[in-house]
Amino acid sequence: MEFSISTEEKSILLAQAREVITANLEGRNPVFSHKIPDNSNLNEPCGAFVSLHTKPQQALRGCIGRMTANLPLIETVRIMAKEAAFGDPRFPPLSIDELDRCNIEISALSPMIPCDNPKNVKVGVHGLYLRRGGRSGVLLPQVPVEQGWDLNQYLEYICIKAGLPPGSYDAPDAELLTFTAEVFGEE
Numbered sequence: 001m002e003f004s005i006s007t008e009e010k011s012i013l014l015a016q017a018r019e020v021i022t023a024n025l026e027g028r029n030p031v032f033s034h035k036i037p038d039n040s041n042l043n044e045p046c047g048a049f050v051s052l053h054t055k056p057q058q059a060l061r062g063c064i065g066r067m068t069a070n071l072p073l074i075e076t077v078r079i080m081a082k083e084a085a086f087g088d089p090r091f092p093p094l095s096i097d098e099l100d101r102c103n104i105e106i107s108a109l110s111p112m113i114p115c116d117n118p119k120n121v122k123v124g125v126h127g128l129y130l131r132r133g134g135r136s137g138v139l140l141p142q143v144p145v146e147q148g149w150d151l152n153q154y155l156e157y158i159c160i161k162a163g164l165p166p167g168s169y170d171a172p173d174a175e176l177l178t179f180t181a182e183v184f185g186e187e
Helices: 007-026 073-086 142-147 151-161
Strands: 048-054 059-066 102-109 127-132 135-139 175-179 181-185
Touching: 007 073, 007 102, 007 181, 048 073, 048 181, 059 073, 059 102, 073 102, 127 151, 135 151, 142 151
Parallel strands: none
Antiparallel strands: 048 059, 048 102, 102 181, 127 135, 127 175
16 A cells, blocks of 8 residues: 554544444444544545455455545445445344454555566465456455465465456456555454
8 A cells, every 4th residue: 555554543433433333233323523634545546345254264255345436445344344234145134133243354456556477476465456357356465365375276265256267357358456465453
């Protein structure tokens, strides 16, 4: 990323993501107690993903994001928090009983850059975004580390995620992009 997020800004993002989810479950409008200074990095446009993990096993419970954004980071996180909890088609909407068992993780994304040589991808540093023939897929930088994948596995799994055959990342008509992420969570 071209900017960093302070510890205080991370706390604000996590608190506001949780408030959006809680307010939705309670059928009320969110109440945001933090005033965001005009010069805060939270006001900068930034892509972001919000992931929910259930305790204690940290199983994925929802993950939705935007690769790029024309909205400030704070707004992107608020929208994605609600979508991760209630709009991820892989999971039923989050229930009030599950809320206390969920940890929130936020990934604030750098701008994407074209990857001319897939062998230069650094596992655990670079996220991948693959587009080819109307299909696309994304894997955040932390995914291959969590899964124990090496570079070759990581490159093959981005193809699977995009619904493409193995090796598609290297096809002449494929577009492979990399990005980094500042990843932080409640635990």
